[in-house]
Amino acid sequence: MIQIVPSIFAADFMRLGEEIRSVEQAGAQMIHVDIMDGHFVPNFTMGTPITESIRRSAHVKLDHHLMIDDPDTYAPIFIKAGADSVSVHYEVCRNLDRTLHMIRDHGALAGVVINPATPVAVLTEVLGIVDYVLVMSVNPGYGGQKFIPRSLGKVRELVRLRSERGLNFAIEIDGGAGRENIAEIARAGVDWVVAGSSVFGTRDASEAFRELQHSARGALSIKV
Ligand code: DX5
Ligand code: ZN
Numbered sequence: 001m002i003q004i005v006p007s008i009f010a011a012d013f014m015r016l017g018e019e020i021r022s023v024e025q026a027g028a029q030m031i032h033v034d035i036m037d038g039h040f041v042p043n044f045t046m047g048t049p050i051t052e053s054i055r056r057s058a059h060v061k062l063d064h065h066l067m068i069d070d071p072d073t074y075a076p077i078f079i080k081a082g083a084d085s086v087s088v089h090y091e092v093c094r095n096l097d098r099t100l101h102m103i104r105d106h107g108a109l110a111g112v113v114i115n116p117a118t119p120v121a122v123l124t125e126v127l128g129i130v131d132y133v134l135v136m137s138v139n140p141g142y143g144g145q146k147f148i149p150r151s152l153g154k155v156r157e158l159v160r161l162r163s164e165r166g167l168n169f170a171i172e173i174d175g176g177a178g179r180e181n182i183a184e185i186a187r188a189g190v191d192w193v194v195a196g197s198s199v200f201g202t203r204d205a206s207e208a209f210r211e212l213q214h215s216a217r218g219a220l221s222i223k224v
Pocket of ligand 1: 175197198
């Protein structure tokens with residue numbers, strides 16, 4: 001079933017525990033944690049202390065999106081801190097097959113991410129060894145950006161490849177998802193929809209989460 005995955009990048013860090021609890025109580029099963037190094041993307045976010053603190057007090061799965069130049073060094077460190085799934089960018093991995101196996105060997109789900117300028121075709125050789133593919137629907141680095149509609153074409157292509165090859169990786173989308181496009185995103189075949197500002201940037205994160213999840217699931221039950 002399609003899931004909304006709130007991104008804490010848009011949360012109020014002074015009230016992080018409360019923010020996470022509010023979406024957890026509304027039914028969130030996963031939280032998206034954006035790790036940025038100021039090199040691969042022009043912004044910084046958080047390090048392992050945040051992952052460790054959330055791990056200690058929350059029950060949700062922690063989905064880590066590494067927007068960093070050196071995922072080989074840091075993926076194991078974030079897994080040890082409590083990451084359940086770790087995605088790495090195709091654009092920085094020189095030995096992608098090895099990196100994905102390494103993440104799985106450390107006990108986490110392994111995901112590969114593609115930027116808006118990167119085509120699905122480059123993933124042909126790794127689709128059989130990933131647990132999920134993350135399609136960026138904005139350029140990574142900032143929250144609150146506008147959704148790039150072409151990303152849905154990539155989602156449809158992944159859905160087709162997955163069924164043709166009998167695979168079962170999940171498809172995640174990240175950036176610019178909200179009330180106005182959630183139905184279209186759901187119908188394209190996305191399994192996990194990351195939502196930052198459309199959840200934590202609102203007056204009531206728990207209500208915003210419920211509404212998005214309801215709309216996403218509703219869009220799939222309507223036969224068109
Ligand atoms: C952007 C991050 C996203 C971000 C999404 O580089 O990878 O996860 O939190 O934020 P919204 O949903 O506001 O576009
Ligand atoms: Zn992200």
